[in-house]
Amino acid sequence: MTSYGAIAKYLGTARSARMVGWAMNKSLAKDIPAHRVVNRIRLLSVKHHFDGSNLMKQLLENEGHEFEGDLLLNFNEVFWIPTDA
Numbered sequence: 001m002t003s004y005g006a007i008a009k010y011l012g013t014a015r016s017a018r019m020v021g022w023a024m025n026k027s028l029a030k031d032i033p034a035h036r037v038v039n040r041i042r043l044l045s046v047k048h049h050f051d052g053s054n055l056m057k058q059l060l061e062n063e064g065h066e067f068e069g070d071l072l073l074n075f076n077e078v079f080w081i082p083t084d085a
Helices: 004-010 017-026 055-062
Strands: none
Touching: 004 017
16 A cells, blocks of 8 residues: 555655556556555545446455545555555
């Protein structure tokens, strides 16, 4: 689980989190785990890009993540910083 900003920072464009989201949305690769990327305040801000309004949340819940509405509760526990790879 990571954020658009963390990916942008890793790519050297720290202020381009929105562009990361656009690139992921336009990607033709179907094996990108885009459901594991949330915004900086832990919200499922792009769930409308997934088939069905709750698919993103359902995928994450199936992986054991917990929510309060669309707010991911255990983000700090599972946050991945791309530079740690």
